[in-house]
Amino acid sequence: MGCFAFKSKAKNQRAAASGARSPAPTSDGQKSKASSASTPTRSIQELSDERGAQRLRVFDLDELSSATNGFSRALKIGEGGFGSVYRAFFRSAGGGGGGRVVLAVKRLNQRSLQGHKQWLAEVQFLGVLEHPNLVRLVGYCAVDSETSKHRLLVYEFMPNKSLDDHLFNRAHPPLSWRLRLQIMIGAARGLDYLHEGLQEVQVIYRDFKAANVLLDADFKPKLSDFGLAREGPTEGKTHVSTAVVGTHGYAAPDYIETGHLTTKSDVWSFGVVLYEILTGRRSLERSRPAEEQKLLGWVRRHPPESQSFRSIMDPRLGGRYPAAAARQVARLADRCLVKNPKERPAMREVVEELERVLQMEPPTTTAADKDGDRRLPPAKR
Incomplete structure (x- = not known):
């Protein structure tokens, strides 16, 4: 080869x-x-x-x-x-x-x-x-x-394991709101680099999920596990046709239905993880009541503009997050999760929007947020 x-x-x-x-x-x-x-x-x-x-x-x-x-x-x-x-x-x-x-x-x-x-x-x-x-x-x-x-x-070696561990494993202290945003900004930058950062070739990650976002000693996120990555479509084509692989609960429905793979398949997966950081729930949890087992189906009953939106937020945050910022992240997630892949934002837009959301946050005052600031310095482009 x-x-x-x-x-x-x-x-x-x-x-x-x-x-x-x-x-x-x-x-x-x-x-x-x-x-x-x-x-x-x-x-x-x-x-x-x-x-x-x-x-x-x-x-x-x-x-x-x-x-x-x-x-x-x-x-x-x-x-x-x-x-x-x-x-x-x-x-x-x-x-x-x-x-x-x-x-x-x-x-x-x-x-x-x-x-x-x-x-x-x-x-x-x-x-x-x-x-x-x-x-x-x-x-x-x-x-x-x-x-x-x-x-x-x-x-x-990534000493702080994965985003999945810190979101869902109760052995770890909860991630602060600020730290969650900075981790997602870094992960979005990684995807943006894959999609648009190389002049010679485009890369589709195909397996974006919290378990594949590893965290270094400073909680800086790094995408891992490129075994399912694919080169993007050749010139003149809109997609790559391939067998459907990935992780259940994160793959875009258009990819599952047609086998047509594009960068917007990664954008869908990113939207799923955005809701995971908001809710502290996995994309699929069989132990939940039937109406709450599928994360996306559950959160759609509590849209960002609704009075019930706060009920989906991760209780481990203890209410320590700016409500307007949380709603804006949910709106961004919804844009990533639209049915028509052409209407989903590019990852460059996602990075810019998350950076704006981070600026919406008031000065950190809680011990948890201060600890988050110590663990991860301000993100740099």
């Missing part, structure tokens, strides 16, 4: 590289064009050939096994369809001080039929994409033996 140059030290890893370079499905190798592009288009595969090999490090399997103490369960920090994620400790390149660098290692579940394709997509996309609101891929490992195939990814 030629997506990147493997420079492995180990013979078996070179063999794995040879296998990984086999032709990929046509849909993943299509050239595409960002809406603002004025130069000839280039595919992610071509850009990865050029940039990925220079930016990404090839790790040995033994090195990753040692860094994770043999992929110890004690160091496991997450698990998903792709596989398990571990905290990993590496010796600092500085040498003498004996310091350690903490990274995250994602290990492919060998029973995952789609795992290799998603692993390859992550290496391709994150070997090219670079933005403050995207997680940084440090390197990868690919080793094939007679009995097994090993595919691993090495990322920067």
Whole structure:
């Protein structure tokens, strides 16, 4: 496939590289064009050939096994369809001080039929994409033996887990209103970069959800997990036709019904998460009463202009939010969730609107809001 140059030290890893370079499905190798592009288009595969090999490090399997103490369960920090994620400790390149660098290692579940394709997509996309609101891929490992195939990814470590954890896991203190807005502004900037930030290619994320918004030590958000990402439509086309994949409750209905994928599919998903930060509820909660299980159906009965709107707000906020700002976020979410994808705003507009909403907030006076201000400095464009 030629997506990147493997420079492995180990013979078996070179063999794995040879296998990984086999032709990929046509849909993943299509050239595409960002809406603002004025130069000839280039595919992610071509850009990865050029940039990925220079930016990404090839790790040995033994090195990753040692860094994770043999992929110890004690160091496991997450698990998903792709596989398990571990905290990993590496010796600092500085040498003498004996310091350690903490990274995250994602290990492919060998029973995952789609795992290799998603692993390859992550290496391709994150070997090219670079933005403050995207997680940084440090390197990868690919080793094939007679009995097994090993595919691993090495990322920067995000100590504050995900937005999903902080919204829905009661073990974490509630996020302040200000912090919720700043996290969503950062996530919106990440999506805007994917949609319009690269001159050569447009990227559709396809799996935006709170669980994929990771938080660093300062609660700065970074989009992660690019296994389902796709290049946008080629010049002259309005969409990419593809099998419907993603997470139930976040995929746009037009994408589900037609398989037509556009950047506006991501905008819909963003609207869902906006309502999650307002309500503190997941997009789908089977434990709720029947009329409240589907988040979007429930909030539509309490529109922003209604007197009952306050009843949908996350009780963990304790009323510490500007009511006018909350209503404005709900209006923005509703714009992201309109049925006709062409009528949804671009992510650039979403960023600008959220920044205006942030300015509506009165000076922070509560301990919770002050704590939120300490954890996350003012967002920068």
